[in-house]
Amino acid sequence: MAFFQSIKEAFVKNKDKDKYLSGLGRSRKSFGDRLRALSNSFNGVNDELLEQIMIILLESDVGIHTAQKVVDQFEESASHIRDYDSMEDYFISILHDFYNQESDEDIQYNENGPTVIFMVGVNGSGKTTSSAKLIKYYQDQNLSVAVAAADTFRAGAVDQIATWADRLGVPCIKGKPNQDPSSVLVDACRYAKEHQIDILLADTAGRLQTKTNLMKELSKMVRVCDREIEGAPHEVWLVLDATTGQNGISQAKEFLEATSVSGIILTKMDGTAKGGVVLAIRDSLHIPVRFLGLGEKPEDLKPFEINSYLMGITKGLESDE
Numbered sequence: 001m002a003f004f005q006s007i008k009e010a011f012v013k014n015k016d017k018d019k020y021l022s023g024l025g026r027s028r029k030s031f032g033d034r035l036r037a038l039s040n041s042f043n044g045v046n047d048e049l050l051e052q053i054m055i056i057l058l059e060s061d062v063g064i065h066t067a068q069k070v071v072d073q074f075e076e077s078a079s080h081i082r083d084y085d086s087m088e089d090y091f092i093s094i095l096h097d098f099y100n101q102e103s104d105e106d107i108q109y110n111e112n113g114p115t116v117i118f119m120v121g122v123n124g125s126g127k128t129t130s131s132a133k134l135i136k137y138y139q140d141q142n143l144s145v146a147v148a149a150a151d152t153f154r155a156g157a158v159d160q161i162a163t164w165a166d167r168l169g170v171p172c173i174k175g176k177p178n179q180d181p182s183s184v185l186v187d188a189c190r191y192a193k194e195h196q197i198d199i200l201l202a203d204t205a206g207r208l209q210t211k212t213n214l215m216k217e218l219s220k221m222v223r224v225c226d227r228e229i230e231g232a233p234h235e236v237w238l239v240l241d242a243t244t245g246q247n248g249i250s251q252a253k254e255f256l257e258a259t260s261v262s263g264i265i266l267t268k269m270d271g272t273a274k275g276g277v278v279l280a281i282r283d284s285l286h287i288p289v290r291f292l293g294l295g296e297k298p299e300d301l302k303p304f305e306i307n308s309y310l311m312g313i314t315k316g317l318e319s320d321e
Helices: 002-011 018-023 025-030 030-040 047-059 066-079 084-099 126-138 156-170 181-192 211-228 244-256 276-287 305-312
Strands: 115-122 144-150 171-175 201-203 235-241 263-267 290-292 301-303
Touching: 002 084, 002 305, 018 025, 018 244, 018 290, 018 301, 018 305, 025 030, 030 047, 030 084, 030 305, 047 066, 047 263, 066 084, 066 171, 066 276, 084 276, 084 305, 115 126, 115 211, 126 144, 126 156, 126 201, 126 263, 126 290, 126 301, 144 156, 156 171, 171 181, 181 211, 211 244, 235 244, 244 276, 263 276, 276 290
Parallel strands: 115 201, 115 235, 144 171, 144 201, 235 263, 263 290
Antiparallel strands: 290 301
8 A cells, every 4th residue: 555655645734635535525435435345346457347447437537538548557567466455556556647647837927027817618617716716825825816807798707706806805807898808908917017916817708609709819818918918828727617527628629729728727526426537637638737626615726736636536534554
C-alpha cells in the first residue's frame, strides 16, 4: 500500500480535504466501494478482473476509449500482483500517472497589471455561478476582484452576476441588454487598470447554436482585451457540468473549435456519481482541470488536486492501512 499511503499523507495536509470527501461522496460510493468489493472474489489479475474494472470505469463515466487505455496500462504491468491490496494500490497509481502523463503549466497571472480570466461555457453549465465562486476564492487570497458582465444577450445573465457581485462586494462592469460584449470588456479592462484590480473575471456568452458567430465574438473579445491589457485574456476557463458526462466533453470540443482554452472548471461534482469524467476530460481534451465544484456555497469551488481527487473517489479516510 505504499503508493496509497503516500497520497494519503499528502491529502491529510490539504486544507480542502473535508470538502473533497463530502463533495465526492457519491462518486466514492459508485467507484471506490465497487472497487473494494472486488476483494471478495480476487483471484489474481485475470480476464474476469479486467472486465470488472472496465465496467467500473465505464459506469463512472470514464468513457470507452479512456477506460480501455487505463485497463491496458494496468494489465501490462500487473501480472506480478497476487493480493487485492497490492492490486488496488497499483490501480490507484495507474490513475494518478494517467492524469499526470502530460505536464501542466501553472495558472498564468499578470505581474504587470490586472489578470483577465475569460469564463466560457454553455448556458446551464454553472458558468455564472462559478464566476461568483471564483470571486470568493480570490477574495480569500486578499486579491481585489472585478467582474465584467459580458453575456449581454442572455436574459437574466447580467442581473445574475451583478447580484452575486453586489453580495460579495465587488464592482460589476455591465452594459445594456444586447450590447456588444466586446465594448463591455473594453470598459471593464479600463476600470481594472484605473482601480488597480488584481483579477478581472469576464462572464462571456455561451451559445453553441451559432458556432461561427461565437467564434467571431470570442475572437473579437480577445483582441480588444489584448489591446487594453497586454497578454489578455491570460486564462480562458471552460465550465462543464459534471452531471452531463460525455455530453459535456462533446460541448467542450465545440468550444475548442471557437477559442483556445487553458483550463476546465468542472461543476456539480457533488451531484454526480460519475466522477471518472475527470479522467475522460484529461484524456480527450488534453487540458488541465483547474477547479472542482464540490457544493453550492461560494466557498465550495476548490482548486483541483489529483491526490485529493483520487482519495475522494476511491478510499476517503476510512482506513489507516
